[in-house]
Amino acid sequence: MEKQNKYIEKVRDSYTPHERTKLDELKELDKKVKTPAIVFAYVFGSVAALIFGVGMCLAMQVIGAQLMSPAVLMAMGVITGCVGIALCIANYFIYNALLNSRKKKYGNKIVALSNELLDN
Numbered sequence: 001m002e003k004q005n006k007y008i009e010k011v012r013d014s015y016t017p018h019e020r021t022k023l024d025e026l027k028e029l030d031k032k033v034k035t036p037a038i039v040f041a042y043v044f045g046s047v048a049a050l051i052f053g054v055g056m057c058l059a060m061q062v063i064g065a066q067l068m069s070p071a072v073l074m075a076m077g078v079i080t081g082c083v084g085i086a087l088c089i090a091n092y093f094i095y096n097a098l099l100n101s102r103k104k105k106y107g108n109k110i111v112a113l114s115n116e117l118l119d120n
């Protein structure tokens with residue numbers, strides 16, 4: 001019986017209009033700070049990993065074996081792999097810089113709103 005009542009309340013709540021509260025505003029601001037940095041980190045990190053993978057494939061002569069000599073492929077693979085590694089390492093620092101800049105931009109609003117919520 002209790003499960004039914006919880007389900008009924010959940011369905012009823014999904015159909016009743018909700019007022020926008022300050023907590024909702026705080027959640028939105030927090031998302032606004034974190035989402036762009038996270039999306040960038042995933043996309044940039046994926047591209048960097050792909051570049052690293054291409055470098056490994058070149059160095060192991062999985063791709064390009066018919067086009068160039070093994071020594072040239074190895075050199076190109078090592079260089080491309082190092083670029084991919086450097087981009088993977090840089091991804092962390094770029095993510096932190098983006099996140100910190102967004103925190104500076106929205107930090108005062110978030111702190112003021114959270115203090116207001118905590119005082120009530």
